Amino acid sequence: MLRTHRQQAFFAAVAGLVGLAGGFALAGWTPTYFVIAIDAMVVRATPGFVVNWAIETLGQESHYLHIALSVVLGYLLLSGIAFASIVGSQRVPLPTPVGAVVAAIAIGLVTAALAGTTRSTLAIALSVGAVVAIAELALGPDGRGADDTETDRRRAVGTLAGGIAFAGIALTLGRRTTDDALSVGARPAPERETVLEMVADANDADLDVDGLGPPVSPIESFFSVDINSTPPIVDEDEWTLSITGAVDADQEIEYEELRDRPVEHRHLALRCIGEDLNESLLDTAIWTGTPLTPLLDAAQPHGEYVELRAADGYRTTFSRSFLDDALLTYGMNGQLLPREHGFPVRVLMPGSWGKLNAKWVEEIRILEEPAEGYWEEQGWASEAPITAVAKLWAVNDLGDGHFELGGHAYAGTRGVERVEVSTDGGETWDEAELAEPLPGEDVTRQWRYEYEATETHEVVVRSVDGEGQLQEREESGSFPDGATGWVRQTVEVE
Ligand SMILES: Nc1nc2c(c(=O)[nH]1)N[C@H]1C(S)=C(S)[C@@H](COP(=O)(O)O)O[C@H]1N2
Ligand SMILES: [Mo]
Numbered sequence: 491m492l493r494t495h496r497q498q499a500f501f502a503a504v505a506g507l508v509g510l511a512g513g514f515a516l517a518g519w520t521p522t523y524f525v526i527a528i529d530a531m532v533v534r535a536t537p538g539f540v541v542n543w544a545i546e547t548l549g550q551e552s553h554y555l556h557i558a559l560s561v562v563l564g565y566l567l568l569s570g571i572a573f574a575s576i577v578g579s580q581r582v583p584l585p586t587p588v589g590a591v592v593a594a595i596a597i598g599l600v601t602a603a604l605a606g607t608t609r610s611t612l613a614i615a616l617s618v619g620a621v622v623a624i625a626e627l628a629l630g631p632d633g634r635g636a637d638d639t640e641t642d643r644r645r646a647v648g649t650l651a652g653g654i655a656f657a658g659i660a661l662t663l664g665r666r667t668t669d670d671a672l673s674v675g676a677r678p679a680p681e682r683e684t685v686l687e688m689v690a691d692a693n694d695a696d697l698d699v700d701g702l703g704p705p706v707s708p709i710e711s712f713f714s715v716d717i718n719s720t721p722p723i724v725d726e727d728e729w730t731l732s733i734t735g736a737v738d739a740d741q742e743i744e745y746e747e748l749r750d751r752p753v754e755h756r757h758l759a760l761r762c763i764g765e766d767l768n769e770s771l772l773d774t775a776i777w778t779g780t781p782l783t784p785l786l787d788a789a790q791p792h793g794e795y796v797e798l799r800a801a802d803g804y805r806t807t808f809s810r811s812f813l814d815d816a817l818l819t820y821g822m823n824g825q826l827l828p829r830e831h832g833f834p835v836r837v838l839m840p841g842s843w844g845k846l847n848a849k850w851v852e853e854i855r856i857l858e859e860p861a862e863g864y865w866e867e868q869g870w871a872s873e874a875p876i877t878a879v880a881k882l883w884a885v886n887d888l889g890d891g892h893f894e895l896g897g898h899a900y901a902g903t904r905g906v907e908r909v910e911v912s913t914d915g916g917e918t919w920d921e922a923e924l925a926e927p928l929p930g931e932d933v934t935r936q937w938r939y940e941y942e943a944t945e946t947h948e949v950v951v952r953s954v955d956g957e958g959q960l961q962e963r964e965e966s967g968s969f970p971d972g973a974t975g976w977v978r979q980t981v982e983v984e
Pocket of ligand 2: 763764844
Protein backbone atom coordinates (compact mmCIF):
# COMPACT_ATOMS: atom_id res chain seq x y z
CA MET A 491 0.00 0.00 0.00
CA LEU A 492 2.73 2.41 1.00
CA ARG A 493 4.69 1.59 -2.10
CA THR A 494 1.61 2.20 -4.22
CA HIS A 495 1.01 5.63 -2.73
CA ARG A 496 4.61 6.54 -3.25
CA GLN A 497 4.36 5.57 -6.89
CA GLN A 498 1.10 7.45 -7.35
CA ALA A 499 2.61 10.53 -5.77
CA PHE A 500 5.67 10.21 -7.95
CA PHE A 501 3.64 10.19 -11.17
CA ALA A 502 1.48 13.05 -9.91
CA ALA A 503 4.63 15.05 -9.17
CA VAL A 504 5.88 14.56 -12.72
CA ALA A 505 2.41 15.39 -14.06
CA GLY A 506 2.48 18.72 -12.22
CA LEU A 507 5.87 19.59 -13.69
CA VAL A 508 4.83 18.63 -17.21
CA GLY A 509 1.57 20.57 -16.89
CA LEU A 510 3.30 23.75 -15.68
CA ALA A 511 5.79 23.45 -18.53
CA GLY A 512 3.24 22.66 -21.24
CA GLY A 513 1.16 25.69 -20.28
CA PHE A 514 4.20 27.95 -20.15
CA ALA A 515 5.27 26.85 -23.64
CA LEU A 516 2.07 28.22 -25.16
CA ALA A 517 1.18 31.12 -22.86
CA GLY A 518 4.64 32.32 -21.93
CA TRP A 519 4.98 34.51 -18.85
CA THR A 520 1.90 36.54 -19.77
CA PRO A 521 -1.55 37.05 -18.28
CA THR A 522 -2.96 34.04 -20.18
CA TYR A 523 -0.75 31.71 -18.11
CA PHE A 524 -2.79 30.42 -15.15
CA VAL A 525 0.15 30.93 -12.78
CA ILE A 526 0.00 34.66 -13.49
CA ALA A 527 -3.68 34.60 -12.55
CA ILE A 528 -2.79 32.88 -9.28
CA ASP A 529 -0.05 35.44 -8.76
CA ALA A 530 -2.50 38.31 -9.19
CA MET A 531 -4.73 36.69 -6.54
CA VAL A 532 -1.78 36.25 -4.18
CA VAL A 533 -0.80 39.89 -4.61
CA ARG A 534 -4.36 41.08 -4.06
CA ALA A 535 -4.67 38.95 -0.93
CA THR A 536 -1.43 40.24 0.59
CA PRO A 537 -2.06 42.87 3.28
CA GLY A 538 -0.70 46.34 2.56
CA PHE A 539 1.78 46.35 5.43
CA VAL A 540 3.37 43.14 4.13
CA VAL A 541 3.71 44.69 0.66
CA ASN A 542 5.32 47.80 2.16
CA TRP A 543 7.66 45.76 4.31
CA ALA A 544 8.73 43.66 1.32
CA ILE A 545 9.35 46.73 -0.85
CA GLU A 546 11.31 48.47 1.91
CA THR A 547 13.53 45.51 2.76
CA LEU A 548 13.81 43.70 -0.56
CA GLY A 549 12.87 46.33 -3.14
CA GLN A 550 12.02 45.00 -6.58
CA GLU A 551 13.41 41.59 -5.63
CA SER A 552 10.34 41.13 -3.44
CA HIS A 553 8.46 40.26 -6.64
CA TYR A 554 10.30 36.93 -6.66
CA LEU A 555 8.65 36.00 -3.35
CA HIS A 556 5.10 36.05 -4.65
CA ILE A 557 6.12 34.69 -8.02
CA ALA A 558 7.77 31.70 -6.33
CA LEU A 559 4.74 31.19 -4.12
CA SER A 560 2.42 31.31 -7.15
CA VAL A 561 4.50 28.79 -9.08
CA VAL A 562 4.38 26.45 -6.07
CA LEU A 563 0.61 26.92 -5.74
CA GLY A 564 0.11 26.31 -9.47
CA TYR A 565 2.25 23.18 -9.21
CA LEU A 566 0.35 21.87 -6.18
CA LEU A 567 -2.94 22.48 -7.97
CA LEU A 568 -1.92 20.44 -11.03
CA SER A 569 -0.18 17.62 -9.20
CA GLY A 570 -2.98 17.51 -6.62
CA ILE A 571 -5.60 16.96 -9.31
CA ALA A 572 -3.32 14.41 -11.00
CA PHE A 573 -2.84 12.54 -7.72
CA ALA A 574 -6.57 12.45 -6.99
CA SER A 575 -7.26 11.14 -10.50
CA ILE A 576 -4.64 8.41 -10.28
CA VAL A 577 -5.79 7.28 -6.85
CA GLY A 578 -9.43 7.59 -7.84
CA SER A 579 -9.12 5.59 -11.03
CA GLN A 580 -7.62 2.72 -9.09
CA ARG A 581 -10.01 2.82 -6.14
CA VAL A 582 -13.00 2.67 -8.40
CA PRO A 583 -11.17 0.42 -10.77
CA LEU A 584 -12.05 2.04 -14.08
CA PRO A 585 -10.53 1.05 -17.39
CA THR A 586 -7.28 2.90 -18.19
CA PRO A 587 -7.28 6.14 -19.39
CA VAL A 588 -10.47 7.16 -17.62
CA GLY A 589 -8.43 8.70 -14.82
CA ALA A 590 -6.46 10.63 -17.40
CA VAL A 591 -9.62 11.96 -19.03
CA VAL A 592 -11.02 13.01 -15.66
CA ALA A 593 -7.74 14.74 -14.78
CA ALA A 594 -7.62 16.55 -18.13
CA ILE A 595 -11.20 17.79 -17.83
CA ALA A 596 -10.77 18.92 -14.23
CA ILE A 597 -7.56 20.75 -15.01
CA GLY A 598 -9.00 22.29 -18.16
CA LEU A 599 -11.93 23.66 -16.16
CA VAL A 600 -9.84 25.00 -13.29
CA THR A 601 -7.16 26.66 -15.40
CA ALA A 602 -9.78 28.08 -17.78
CA ALA A 603 -11.62 29.54 -14.80
CA LEU A 604 -8.37 31.16 -13.68
CA ALA A 605 -6.97 32.49 -16.96
CA GLY A 606 -9.54 31.90 -19.68
CA THR A 607 -9.80 29.25 -22.37
CA THR A 608 -6.71 29.37 -24.54
CA ARG A 609 -4.38 27.00 -26.31
CA SER A 610 -2.39 27.02 -23.11
CA THR A 611 -5.38 25.68 -21.12
CA LEU A 612 -5.58 22.79 -23.55
CA ALA A 613 -1.83 22.19 -23.40
CA ILE A 614 -1.90 21.96 -19.61
CA ALA A 615 -4.87 19.60 -19.61
CA LEU A 616 -3.31 17.33 -22.23
CA SER A 617 0.13 17.33 -20.64
CA VAL A 618 -1.17 16.35 -17.22
CA GLY A 619 -3.62 13.89 -18.78
CA ALA A 620 -0.79 12.19 -20.65
CA VAL A 621 1.26 11.61 -17.51
CA VAL A 622 -1.81 10.36 -15.64
CA ALA A 623 -2.43 7.91 -18.49
CA ILE A 624 1.16 6.72 -18.25
CA ALA A 625 0.69 6.28 -14.50
CA GLU A 626 -2.46 4.27 -15.05
CA LEU A 627 -0.68 2.01 -17.52
CA ALA A 628 2.38 1.64 -15.34
CA LEU A 629 0.50 0.93 -12.15
CA GLY A 630 -2.15 -1.30 -13.72
CA PRO A 631 -5.80 -1.49 -12.72
CA ASP A 632 -4.99 -2.82 -9.25
CA GLY A 633 -2.54 0.01 -8.70
CA ARG A 634 0.27 -2.27 -7.80
CA GLY A 635 2.56 -1.70 -10.73
CA ALA A 636 4.79 -4.35 -12.23
CA ASP A 637 5.55 -7.43 -10.25
CA ASP A 638 9.24 -6.76 -10.04
CA THR A 639 10.73 -3.57 -8.68
CA GLU A 640 13.24 -3.38 -11.51
CA THR A 641 10.49 -2.78 -14.09
CA ASP A 642 8.87 -0.24 -11.77
CA ARG A 643 12.14 1.55 -11.41
CA ARG A 644 12.75 1.65 -15.15
CA ARG A 645 9.29 3.06 -15.81
CA ALA A 646 9.71 5.67 -13.15
CA VAL A 647 13.10 6.76 -14.43
CA GLY A 648 11.77 6.83 -17.99
CA THR A 649 8.79 8.97 -17.01
CA LEU A 650 10.93 11.36 -15.03
CA ALA A 651 13.50 11.71 -17.81
CA GLY A 652 10.74 12.29 -20.36
CA GLY A 653 9.12 14.85 -18.09
CA ILE A 654 12.34 16.76 -17.59
CA ALA A 655 13.16 16.75 -21.30
CA PHE A 656 9.65 17.98 -22.05
CA ALA A 657 9.99 20.73 -19.45
CA GLY A 658 13.32 21.81 -20.93
CA ILE A 659 11.89 22.19 -24.42
CA ALA A 660 8.78 23.90 -23.07
CA LEU A 661 10.91 26.39 -21.16
CA THR A 662 12.69 27.41 -24.35
CA LEU A 663 9.43 27.69 -26.27
CA GLY A 664 7.81 29.63 -23.45
CA ARG A 665 10.61 32.18 -23.41
CA ARG A 666 10.06 32.79 -27.09
CA THR A 667 6.29 33.00 -26.60
CA THR A 668 6.88 35.60 -23.88
CA ASP A 669 9.12 37.71 -26.09
CA ASP A 670 6.64 37.57 -28.97
CA ALA A 671 3.71 38.49 -26.76
CA LEU A 672 5.54 41.40 -25.18
CA SER A 673 6.93 42.91 -28.34
CA VAL A 674 4.71 45.69 -29.61
CA GLY A 675 5.49 45.13 -33.26
CA ALA A 676 7.48 47.00 -35.81
CA ARG A 677 5.31 50.09 -36.19
CA PRO A 678 7.68 53.02 -35.63
CA ALA A 679 6.90 55.86 -33.31
CA PRO A 680 6.13 59.15 -35.10
CA GLU A 681 9.09 61.28 -36.16
CA ARG A 682 11.41 58.49 -35.18
CA GLU A 683 14.43 59.96 -36.95
CA THR A 684 14.03 63.27 -35.13
CA VAL A 685 13.88 61.52 -31.77
CA LEU A 686 16.88 59.33 -32.54
CA GLU A 687 18.82 62.50 -33.32
CA MET A 688 17.63 64.05 -30.07
CA VAL A 689 18.86 60.97 -28.19
CA ALA A 690 22.21 61.18 -29.96
CA ASP A 691 22.50 64.91 -29.20
CA ALA A 692 21.63 64.35 -25.56
CA ASN A 693 24.24 61.65 -25.27
CA ASP A 694 26.92 63.85 -26.83
CA ALA A 695 27.00 65.43 -23.38
CA ASP A 696 28.06 62.08 -21.86
CA LEU A 697 31.03 62.58 -19.55
CA ASP A 698 32.23 59.08 -20.42
CA VAL A 699 32.70 57.70 -16.95
CA ASP A 700 33.34 53.97 -17.00
CA GLY A 701 30.34 52.09 -15.65
CA LEU A 702 27.99 55.08 -15.79
CA GLY A 703 24.97 55.16 -18.11
CA PRO A 704 24.53 58.01 -20.62
CA PRO A 705 22.36 61.09 -19.87
CA VAL A 706 19.40 59.56 -21.75
CA SER A 707 18.97 55.93 -20.72
CA PRO A 708 18.50 53.32 -23.43
CA ILE A 709 15.18 51.50 -23.10
CA GLU A 710 16.91 48.26 -22.08
CA SER A 711 18.42 49.86 -19.00
CA PHE A 712 15.53 52.15 -18.08
CA PHE A 713 14.19 50.90 -14.74
CA SER A 714 10.71 49.50 -14.51
CA VAL A 715 8.50 49.33 -11.43
CA ASP A 716 4.93 48.17 -11.18
CA ILE A 717 2.57 45.96 -9.24
CA ASN A 718 2.57 43.20 -11.87
CA SER A 719 4.86 40.27 -12.46
CA THR A 720 4.29 40.66 -16.19
CA PRO A 721 2.85 43.69 -17.98
CA PRO A 722 -0.81 43.60 -19.04
CA ILE A 723 -1.20 43.05 -22.77
CA VAL A 724 -3.45 45.82 -24.04
CA ASP A 725 -4.65 45.78 -27.65
CA GLU A 726 -4.25 49.32 -28.99
CA ASP A 727 -7.24 48.90 -31.32
CA GLU A 728 -9.51 48.09 -28.42
CA TRP A 729 -7.96 50.56 -26.02
CA THR A 730 -9.71 53.81 -25.20
CA LEU A 731 -8.99 56.58 -22.76
CA SER A 732 -12.00 58.04 -21.04
CA ILE A 733 -12.18 61.27 -19.13
CA THR A 734 -15.07 60.94 -16.68
CA GLY A 735 -16.27 61.78 -13.20
CA ALA A 736 -16.80 65.42 -12.27
CA VAL A 737 -16.82 66.68 -15.85
CA ASP A 738 -19.53 68.31 -17.97
CA ALA A 739 -18.71 66.40 -21.14
CA ASP A 740 -17.31 62.87 -20.87
CA GLN A 741 -14.57 62.21 -23.40
CA GLU A 742 -13.48 58.98 -25.01
CA ILE A 743 -10.40 58.85 -27.19
CA GLU A 744 -9.12 56.00 -29.32
CA TYR A 745 -5.50 55.18 -30.01
CA GLU A 746 -5.51 56.34 -33.62
CA GLU A 747 -7.22 59.61 -32.67
CA LEU A 748 -4.57 60.21 -30.08
CA ARG A 749 -1.79 59.57 -32.56
CA ASP A 750 -3.37 62.08 -34.96
CA ARG A 751 -3.13 64.84 -32.38
CA PRO A 752 -0.19 67.31 -32.19
CA VAL A 753 3.06 65.49 -31.45
CA GLU A 754 5.56 66.51 -28.78
CA HIS A 755 8.88 65.02 -27.75
CA ARG A 756 10.06 65.71 -24.22
CA HIS A 757 13.10 64.90 -22.11
CA LEU A 758 11.64 63.66 -18.84
CA ALA A 759 12.99 61.74 -15.87
CA LEU A 760 11.14 59.21 -13.75
CA ARG A 761 12.10 58.25 -10.22
CA CYS A 762 10.48 55.75 -7.90
CA ILE A 763 9.53 57.16 -4.50
CA GLY A 764 10.34 53.77 -2.94
CA GLU A 765 13.99 53.69 -3.98
CA ASP A 766 16.86 53.82 -1.50
CA LEU A 767 19.09 56.86 -1.52
CA ASN A 768 21.68 55.47 -3.91
CA GLU A 769 19.47 52.98 -5.74
CA SER A 770 19.01 53.33 -9.48
CA LEU A 771 15.27 53.61 -9.99
CA LEU A 772 15.94 56.92 -11.72
CA ASP A 773 16.28 57.46 -15.47
CA THR A 774 15.68 60.04 -18.16
CA ALA A 775 14.26 59.26 -21.61
CA ILE A 776 12.86 61.19 -24.55
CA TRP A 777 9.15 60.57 -24.64
CA THR A 778 6.71 61.17 -27.47
CA GLY A 779 3.05 61.98 -27.03
CA THR A 780 0.41 64.65 -27.10
CA PRO A 781 -0.47 67.17 -24.37
CA LEU A 782 -3.49 66.23 -22.29
CA THR A 783 -4.73 69.79 -21.66
CA PRO A 784 -6.90 70.28 -24.79
CA LEU A 785 -8.68 66.98 -24.16
CA LEU A 786 -9.16 67.79 -20.51
CA ASP A 787 -10.49 71.25 -21.35
CA ALA A 788 -13.00 69.68 -23.72
CA ALA A 789 -14.30 67.59 -20.82
CA GLN A 790 -14.90 70.76 -18.74
CA PRO A 791 -13.80 69.35 -15.40
CA HIS A 792 -15.22 70.80 -12.19
CA GLY A 793 -13.35 68.87 -9.53
CA GLU A 794 -9.90 69.61 -8.18
CA TYR A 795 -8.75 66.00 -7.72
CA VAL A 796 -7.92 63.16 -10.04
CA GLU A 797 -7.78 59.40 -10.05
CA LEU A 798 -5.99 57.65 -12.90
CA ARG A 799 -7.06 54.08 -13.56
CA ALA A 800 -5.04 51.60 -15.53
CA ALA A 801 -5.51 48.24 -17.23
CA ASP A 802 -3.64 46.40 -14.45
CA GLY A 803 -6.07 47.62 -11.79
CA TYR A 804 -3.57 50.22 -10.58
CA ARG A 805 -5.02 53.50 -9.37
CA THR A 806 -3.23 56.66 -8.41
CA THR A 807 -4.62 59.89 -6.98
CA PHE A 808 -3.50 63.52 -6.79
CA SER A 809 -4.55 67.14 -7.31
CA ARG A 810 -5.71 68.13 -10.76
CA SER A 811 -2.98 70.77 -11.09
CA PHE A 812 -0.46 67.95 -11.72
CA LEU A 813 -2.21 67.36 -15.03
CA ASP A 814 -1.51 70.89 -16.28
CA ASP A 815 1.63 69.83 -18.07
CA ALA A 816 0.78 66.16 -18.59
CA LEU A 817 1.80 64.27 -21.70
CA LEU A 818 -0.25 61.34 -22.99
CA THR A 819 2.74 59.30 -23.99
CA TYR A 820 2.99 56.58 -26.62
CA GLY A 821 6.66 56.68 -27.64
CA MET A 822 9.98 56.28 -25.84
CA ASN A 823 13.37 57.08 -27.35
CA GLY A 824 11.91 56.85 -30.85
CA GLN A 825 10.14 53.52 -30.36
CA LEU A 826 6.55 52.70 -29.54
CA LEU A 827 6.18 52.59 -25.78
CA PRO A 828 7.36 49.13 -24.69
CA ARG A 829 4.72 47.08 -22.84
CA GLU A 830 6.58 47.25 -19.55
CA HIS A 831 6.56 51.04 -19.73
CA GLY A 832 2.84 51.28 -20.46
CA PHE A 833 1.89 50.39 -24.06
CA PRO A 834 -0.22 51.71 -25.63
CA VAL A 835 -0.41 54.91 -23.56
CA ARG A 836 0.83 56.21 -20.22
CA VAL A 837 0.66 59.53 -18.45
CA LEU A 838 3.80 61.54 -17.70
CA MET A 839 3.70 64.56 -15.41
CA PRO A 840 6.79 66.68 -14.80
CA GLY A 841 7.58 67.21 -11.15
CA SER A 842 5.82 64.12 -9.85
CA TRP A 843 7.20 60.95 -8.31
CA GLY A 844 7.10 57.95 -10.67
CA LYS A 845 4.08 56.39 -9.03
CA LEU A 846 1.71 59.09 -10.30
CA ASN A 847 2.71 58.43 -13.91
CA ALA A 848 0.20 55.69 -14.68
CA LYS A 849 1.15 53.17 -17.33
CA TRP A 850 -1.55 51.41 -19.45
CA VAL A 851 -3.86 54.27 -18.50
CA GLU A 852 -7.53 53.82 -19.42
CA GLU A 853 -9.39 56.38 -17.40
CA ILE A 854 -8.87 59.85 -16.05
CA ARG A 855 -11.51 60.34 -13.42
CA ILE A 856 -12.02 63.85 -12.09
CA LEU A 857 -13.02 63.91 -8.43
CA GLU A 858 -14.53 66.57 -6.21
CA GLU A 859 -12.98 65.11 -3.06
CA PRO A 860 -9.46 63.77 -2.57
CA ALA A 861 -9.18 59.97 -2.72
CA GLU A 862 -6.53 57.32 -2.25
CA GLY A 863 -5.00 55.09 -4.91
CA TYR A 864 -3.01 51.87 -4.60
CA TRP A 865 0.09 53.32 -2.90
CA GLU A 866 -1.67 56.20 -1.21
CA GLU A 867 -3.83 53.65 0.62
CA GLN A 868 -0.63 52.16 2.02
CA GLY A 869 0.49 55.48 3.35
CA TRP A 870 2.83 56.70 0.60
CA ALA A 871 2.63 60.43 -0.02
CA SER A 872 0.93 61.46 -3.23
CA GLU A 873 2.23 64.96 -3.85
CA ALA A 874 5.47 65.16 -1.88
CA PRO A 875 8.10 67.25 -3.68
CA ILE A 876 10.83 65.18 -5.28
CA THR A 877 13.80 65.02 -2.93
CA ALA A 878 17.14 66.08 -4.40
CA VAL A 879 19.84 63.47 -4.84
CA ALA A 880 23.33 63.12 -6.27
CA LYS A 881 23.85 59.42 -6.98
CA LEU A 882 27.28 57.85 -6.74
CA TRP A 883 27.12 55.13 -9.35
CA ALA A 884 30.75 54.84 -10.45
CA VAL A 885 33.98 54.73 -8.44
CA ASN A 886 36.93 54.07 -10.73
CA ASP A 887 40.54 53.51 -9.78
CA LEU A 888 42.43 55.12 -12.69
CA GLY A 889 45.83 53.94 -11.38
CA ASP A 890 48.76 55.94 -10.00
CA GLY A 891 46.63 57.16 -7.11
CA HIS A 892 44.05 58.78 -9.39
CA PHE A 893 40.36 58.16 -8.84
CA GLU A 894 37.24 59.05 -10.75
CA LEU A 895 33.70 59.31 -9.37
CA GLY A 896 30.52 59.69 -11.33
CA GLY A 897 26.76 59.62 -11.09
CA HIS A 898 23.53 61.27 -12.07
CA ALA A 899 21.89 63.98 -9.99
CA TYR A 900 18.24 64.92 -9.88
CA ALA A 901 15.96 67.38 -8.15
CA GLY A 902 12.68 67.14 -10.06
CA THR A 903 11.68 70.31 -11.90
CA ARG A 904 14.01 72.39 -9.71
CA GLY A 905 16.95 71.16 -11.77
CA VAL A 906 20.52 70.50 -10.65
CA GLU A 907 22.82 73.49 -10.44
CA ARG A 908 25.84 71.97 -8.75
CA VAL A 909 27.22 68.71 -7.42
CA GLU A 910 29.73 68.84 -4.58
CA VAL A 911 32.14 66.10 -3.61
CA SER A 912 34.04 65.51 -0.41
CA THR A 913 36.85 62.96 -0.31
CA ASP A 914 37.48 63.37 3.41
CA GLY A 915 34.17 62.23 4.85
CA GLY A 916 32.50 65.64 4.56
CA GLU A 917 35.20 67.96 6.01
CA THR A 918 35.96 69.80 2.79
CA TRP A 919 34.04 70.08 -0.45
CA ASP A 920 34.88 70.59 -4.09
CA GLU A 921 32.75 71.05 -7.19
CA ALA A 922 32.19 68.21 -9.63
CA GLU A 923 32.15 68.61 -13.38
CA LEU A 924 28.58 68.63 -14.74
CA ALA A 925 27.35 67.45 -18.11
CA GLU A 926 25.65 70.03 -20.33
CA PRO A 927 22.08 70.25 -19.06
CA LEU A 928 19.51 68.28 -21.04
CA PRO A 929 16.72 70.33 -22.60
CA GLY A 930 13.63 70.34 -20.39
CA GLU A 931 12.96 71.01 -16.74
CA ASP A 932 12.46 67.60 -15.27
CA VAL A 933 15.67 65.79 -16.16
CA THR A 934 18.68 64.17 -14.55
CA ARG A 935 22.20 65.56 -14.88
CA GLN A 936 25.40 63.57 -15.13
CA TRP A 937 28.40 64.55 -12.99
CA ARG A 938 32.06 63.47 -12.75
CA TYR A 939 34.93 64.15 -10.36
CA GLU A 940 38.59 63.20 -10.56
CA TYR A 941 41.10 63.40 -7.70
CA GLU A 942 44.17 61.83 -6.13
CA ALA A 943 44.31 59.81 -2.95
CA THR A 944 46.99 57.80 -1.18
CA GLU A 945 44.99 56.22 1.61
CA THR A 946 41.58 54.78 2.26
CA HIS A 947 39.03 57.59 2.52
CA GLU A 948 35.32 58.32 2.62
CA VAL A 949 33.62 59.97 -0.33
CA VAL A 950 30.43 62.01 0.19
CA VAL A 951 28.39 63.62 -2.59
CA ARG A 952 25.55 66.14 -2.48
CA SER A 953 23.72 68.38 -4.93
CA VAL A 954 22.48 71.93 -4.99
CA ASP A 955 19.23 72.41 -6.87
CA GLY A 956 18.27 75.14 -9.32
CA GLU A 957 16.82 77.19 -6.46
CA GLY A 958 20.13 77.15 -4.61
CA GLN A 959 18.88 74.65 -2.05
CA LEU A 960 21.45 72.22 -0.65
CA GLN A 961 20.43 68.56 -0.70
CA GLU A 962 18.81 67.56 2.62
CA ARG A 963 21.50 66.15 4.91
CA GLU A 964 19.28 64.32 7.39
CA GLU A 965 19.00 60.66 6.45
CA SER A 966 15.56 59.13 6.06
CA GLY A 967 14.27 55.99 4.39
CA SER A 968 12.00 56.18 1.37
CA PHE A 969 8.70 55.72 3.20
CA PRO A 970 6.47 57.72 2.96
CA ASP A 971 7.81 60.64 0.91
CA GLY A 972 11.16 59.72 -0.64
CA ALA A 973 14.66 59.06 0.73
CA THR A 974 16.89 61.89 1.95
CA GLY A 975 20.53 62.18 3.02
CA TRP A 976 23.92 62.35 1.30
CA VAL A 977 25.37 59.33 -0.46
CA ARG A 978 28.66 58.25 1.13
CA GLN A 979 31.05 55.45 0.35
CA THR A 980 34.42 54.31 1.65
CA VAL A 981 37.06 53.97 -1.06
CA GLU A 982 39.80 51.48 -0.16
CA VAL A 983 43.36 52.33 -1.13
CA GLU A 984 46.03 49.67 -0.62
N1 LIG B 1 -0.56 51.05 -14.29
C1 LIG B 1 0.51 51.22 -13.50
N2 LIG B 1 1.23 52.34 -13.63
C2 LIG B 1 2.32 52.53 -12.85
C3 LIG B 1 2.71 51.59 -11.88
C4 LIG B 1 1.91 50.41 -11.75
O1 LIG B 1 2.16 49.51 -10.93
N3 LIG B 1 0.83 50.25 -12.60
N4 LIG B 1 3.81 51.83 -11.10
C5 LIG B 1 4.20 53.23 -10.92
C6 LIG B 1 5.50 53.39 -10.27
S1 LIG B 1 5.54 53.05 -8.61
C7 LIG B 1 6.59 53.90 -10.93
S2 LIG B 1 8.00 54.28 -10.08
C8 LIG B 1 6.56 54.16 -12.38
C9 LIG B 1 7.73 53.48 -13.08
O2 LIG B 1 7.64 53.66 -14.46
P1 LIG B 1 8.54 52.77 -15.43
O3 LIG B 1 8.29 51.34 -15.08
O4 LIG B 1 8.17 53.12 -16.82
O5 LIG B 1 9.97 53.14 -15.12
O6 LIG B 1 5.35 53.69 -12.97
C10 LIG B 1 4.20 54.01 -12.24
N5 LIG B 1 3.04 53.68 -13.03
MO1 LIG C 1 7.46 53.87 -7.81
